[in-house]
Amino acid sequence: MPESTTSPQTARARRGRPRSGLRSLWKSPWFDIAAIIIVVVALMALFPSLFTHIDPRDCDLSKSRLGPEPGHLMGYDIQGCDYWSNIVYGARTSLEVGVYTAAISFVIALVAGSLAGYFGGVVDSVISWTSNVILGIPVGIASLVILYQFRSRTVWTIVFVLVLFSWAATMRYMRSSVMQVRNLEYIQAARGLGVGPWRILGSHVIPNAVTPLIVMTTLSVGAGMAAEAGFSILGVGLKLPAFSWGIQIALASQDGNWQIAPLLMFFPALMLGLTTLAFVVLGESLRDALDPKARR
Template sequence: MTSLLSAPEAASASSALEPVPANGPLRSLLRRPRFVFSAFVVVLLCAVAAGPGFFAGWFGHGDPHACDLDHSGHGPTAGHPFGYDIQGCDLYSNVIHGTRDSLGIGLLTTAVTLVTAVVLGCLAGYFGGLLDLLISRLMDVFFGFPVLIGMIVVLETFSVHSVTSVSLVLALFSWPVLTRIMRSSVLTVRDLDYVVAARELGAGHLRILVRHVIPNAIAPVAVLTSMSIGGVITAEASLTFLGVGLRAPAVSWGVQLNTAQQYFTDHLGLLLFPSLFLSLAVLGFVLLGDCLRDAFDPRLR
């Protein structure tokens, strides 16, 4: 399907997503301009994230660290379509290189969240009882927590602000939403006759979960997953803008926006170009999720 599912953690989801009627949803998806657009954006961004050097070099100045303070804050010129940042580095190649960390955080966070949500959602929804009680109350605790403050506090205690650590902190505060959805989805599937049929045949819990419950319960979560990638990318940018997320020399869109905050009144491009990419990425993922939801809804198929 798309990059969303190319993440290794989402592989279990991809096998669940694709079967419906052999090629029904995919074919109907390909006829929607919205899907084609969003899938194109997402694929392109992933390609950029995978090989930024190739794209950055298009205008002849691919190295984001080749800077010349003489050009600090200069506007677009030939070979430098976005102009220069405050350090005199090529802004275009910086934005291109920033894709990797921004997208990386989006995908990693969402992957961790998704796996957590599927595992905990299944435990709570399928087995119920005390386990459900514990997981549900834990979710309530997180829901009752001011998320932004929580993330700032946890990140402040970290000495390393790498892609991994920021992702984990973001995941720590975003798992309850998907888990709650997975849990309620599992709850409805759990009592359906075909699950009862498998139990009555003597199938073990693992088999029932993997063969019947997860494939049939995951659709709403999978759809939200794509949308949440967009959300996470924004969240990373916000955290970094506040100074608690990634830090230079990392190059994410958030880092660029953070640097831009003191100068953007004079050099609008510093704010404009990273935000443009950020918005495009978020739009791409959200629209993609939207299309997936339509494709999964049998009434709209």
């Protein structure tokens, strides 16, 4: 008699596939490039002194918007500050916004999606109704209105607004995945053996349903970084004396500065674009590695 597709042996084999997929990630040159970019940006954020010994606040107005010269590879910004040091120190804020937003949204979506998908009923109705309300709000306009109410905006202000409108979409992915897993035979068998619902949820359902949420969370890091830049350009984001790539892009776009010194726009936009693209490639690679149906 053929072995049941939901036997313990098959379940272990199913869990083993993602491991083999993760090991194969390094065979992809695109994943390697994306990983290198993310590691370099993370090192910039954590240890900026490894990349520059120039204080980004050491400025000389007489050098405003001057181009590259020895010791100053990216030239000077509008205030005559070394632009490379601005790029390096700006990595921390930009990455913080993306990572904090993704991490907090992940936790909310994990908890809410698991509860809604597994227990159903009133719990599912309340959580799903709340997420539908969030998804029905024009995110761009609502974000601008909320941010405009704050006289001074910090990283956590930006993160709060982004999380407020981003958790609902990722929650729906988790809810859908949990609903697919909760009715599998080995879950029903665990119920028949008297295993409690919370233990089933934590030990069996969530580990087998969390893959789509991990992928979406990885993709959302870059989206959060791009959103921070967009808020700064629109005048409702972070302001000086903070450092971020979004602030640099916003300053370069004011009063035609980028036309006089195009590098002021090019360098932060390049760093932001490369980092965002790296997280997209990372997310797509993880999806292919963790989802057996996506691989041949």
